[in-house]
Amino acid sequence: MTLDNKGMKNFISAIMFGVLTLALFKCCSLALDYKNLRIGINATDSLNGYIALTDLAAKPKLDDIVLFEAPENKFTSKGVPFMKIIVGVEGDTIMVKGDELYVGGKFRGIVKKFSNNGVDLFPIEDQVIPENMFFMWTPHPDSYDSRYKSIGLINEDSIFGVSQFIF
Numbered sequence: 001m002t003l004d005n006k007g008m009k010n011f012i013s014a015i016m017f018g019v020l021t022l023a024l025f026k027c028c029s030l031a032l033d034y035k036n037l038r039i040g041i042n043a044t045d046s047l048n049g050y051i052a053l054t055d056l057a058a059k060p061k062l063d064d065i066v067l068f069e070a071p072e073n074k075f076t077s078k079g080v081p082f083m084k085i086i087v088g089v090e091g092d093t094i095m096v097k098g099d100e101l102y103v104g105g106k107f108r109g110i111v112k113k114f115s116n117n118g119v120d121l122f123p124i125e126d127q128v129i130p131e132n133m134f135f136m137w138t139p140h141p142d143s144y145d146s147r148y149k150s151i152g153l154i155n156e157d158s159i160f161g162v163s164q165f166i167f
């Protein structure tokens with residue numbers, strides 16, 4: 001990821017805001033259970049926001065932004081957290097027509113044949129989403145998400161919690 005001057009300033013501002021927010025949670029007695037909260041930084045431009053508060057106790061549902069552990073593959077290491085939007089749940093149909101992706105009957109974007117680095121990408125197979133599995137997505141055209149086999153559907157057990165951007 002490359003950032004121009006404005007992007008770098010926004011990123012630095014986001015980090016400073018996150019540090020200050022964390023200090024506030026650590027130093028002040030707030031009327032919320034912060035033991036079930038986690039502050040995360042979104043380092044990509046696939047979602048609109050830089051700092052997110054994740055509720056570790058919330059149960060994920062359709063249209064939630066969630067933090068989850070991506071499967072280990074040629075692009076990610078084990079344990080790397082991803083933040084995406086749930087756009088497919090149990091019973092929804094996933095269909096790839098040519099290079100177009102449909103989830104639950106809605107067009108969700110294009111499935112690319114190659115990553116920005118020229119590595120082969122393979123689309124997820126047409127299927128009905130089974131119980132306790134989710135299709136993760138972002139609207140960014142270069143998003144690395146469930147549209148590709150190497151990420152695929154995400155099991156509910158791999159989801160850390162439901163996120164809300166605070167900056």
